[in-house]
Amino acid sequence: MRKNKNNRMRSLEHYQKQFSRATETAFVDEQIKNRKATEHLATLFGEAESKFDRTVAMLSLVRNLLPFEPKYKYETEHLPINPEMYEFKEGTIGRGGENDVYLLESKVEGAPSMVLKMNHMDNGSTDQLVARAKEIKDEYEKVKEWFKEMSDLVPEELSLIMESPRNGKPGIATLQKYYGKDIRDIFRVMMRENLPKLLEKNPRLKAEMFNFIRITDAKAAETGEMVDLLGPRNLSIVKVGDEERLLLLDPHLISHPERNQEDVKARQKKRLDYLRTEIGYPDATAGVF
Numbered sequence: 001m002r003k004n005k006n007n008r009m010r011s012l013e014h015y016q017k018q019f020s021r022a023t024e025t026a027f028v029d030e031q032i033k034n035r036k037a038t039e040h041l042a043t044l045f046g047e048a049e050s051k052f053d054r055t056v057a058m059l060s061l062v063r064n065l066l067p068f069e070p071k072y073k074y075e076t077e078h079l080p081i082n083p084e085m086y087e088f089k090e091g092t093i094g095r096g097g098e099n100d101v102y103l104l105e106s107k108v109e110g111a112p113s114m115v116l117k118m119n120h121m122d123n124g125s126t127d128q129l130v131a132r133a134k135e136i137k138d139e140y141e142k143v144k145e146w147f148k149e150m151s152d153l154v155p156e157e158l159s160l161i162m163e164s165p166r167n168g169k170p171g172i173a174t175l176q177k178y179y180g181k182d183i184r185d186i187f188r189v190m191m192r193e194n195l196p197k198l199l200e201k202n203p204r205l206k207a208e209m210f211n212f213i214r215i216t217d218a219k220a221a222e223t224g225e226m227v228d229l230l231g232p233r234n235l236s237i238v239k240v241g242d243e244e245r246l247l248l249l250d251p252h253l254i255s256h257p258e259r260n261q262e263d264v265k266a267r268q269k270k271r272l273d274y275l276r277t278e279i280g281y282p283d284a285t286a287g288v289f
């Protein structure tokens with residue numbers, strides 16, 4: 001957050017008014033409608049551009065390139081993100097096998113910061129990207145459904161196609177809430193701390209871990225699929241208020257077409273069995289994967 005916060009912080013109402021005006025411009029103004037996506041992108045990430053113009057650019061990109069049936073209406077506050085409320089931070093805050101992760105820092109008190117995950121693994125024609133983005137979205141919906149009884153395990157996320165701030169080419173982007181810097185990878189916690197002791201002190205976290213394994217086993221038996229536990233911090237412990245909770249930060253399957261399935265599955269199984277033993281999961285032979 002900037003030092004001169006008081007000058008910069010404006011009310012949510014102010015941003016919403018500005019946003020409504022920008023929506024009108026992006027959707028009604030013919031000249032803007034005909035502009036190319038690359039021009040919008042340059043405006044969106046151009047430091048010198050006015051916030052208003054950047055909002056219009058973001059809305060135009062979403063309107064032009066969103067590959068799915070939108071769940072929300074293209075009106076004022078129904079859009080997934082209001083760029084007026086965020087400051088795009090240059091440079092990544094994280095990187096995994098598929099995504100470069102950027103921070104969109106909130107400028108509005110009470111509104112959470114967001115992350116923009118730009119897929120660096122998939123490229124190709126817009127049609128190919130749309131197809132892959134659809135797979136990614138379906139995968140997310142499936143994982144969300146699997147773990148629906150565990151509130152807060154799976155973060156909300158939204159995928160869209162936009163041009164990458166990295167290379168200006170179209171890419172798949174995912175938006176998610178920013179969970180801060182203190183995200184502890186469960187497998188690192190196991191190596192460095194006394195996990196059983198931690199769980200003894202926090203029965204709720206222990207129940208979450210047991211439930212996570214139970215559902216993962218059941219779904220693997222039923223579908224042959226499993227969430228990806230190999231990437232850094234994919235399954236993590238985060239602080240929510242002053243409580244530690246389990247978070248599936250990367251709610252996706254080990255399904256990427258370019259990854260060697262058998263090899264990956266074997267490594268996954270090893271990890272999950274290790275976790276089972278470490279936390280004293282009752283049926284250590286239950287793994288079917």
Ligand SMILES: Nc1ncnc2c1ncn2[C@@H]1O[C@H](COP(=O)(O)OP(=O)(O)OP(=O)(O)O)[C@@H](O)[C@H]1O
Pocket residue numbers: 093094095096097098099100101115117176177178179180181183228230231232233234249250
């Ligand atoms: N919502 C978030 N809040 C804070 N940091 C995040 C968030 N999402 C991701 N990160 C950081 O970025 C890193 C990579 O993110 P993510 O796991 O989503 O990428 P990925 O490429 O899909 O990973 P994988 O290698 O498992 O495919 C994480 O390890 C974490 O450090």
Ligand SMILES: [Mg+2]
Pocket residue numbers: 096097231232233234250
């Ligand atoms: Mg990951």
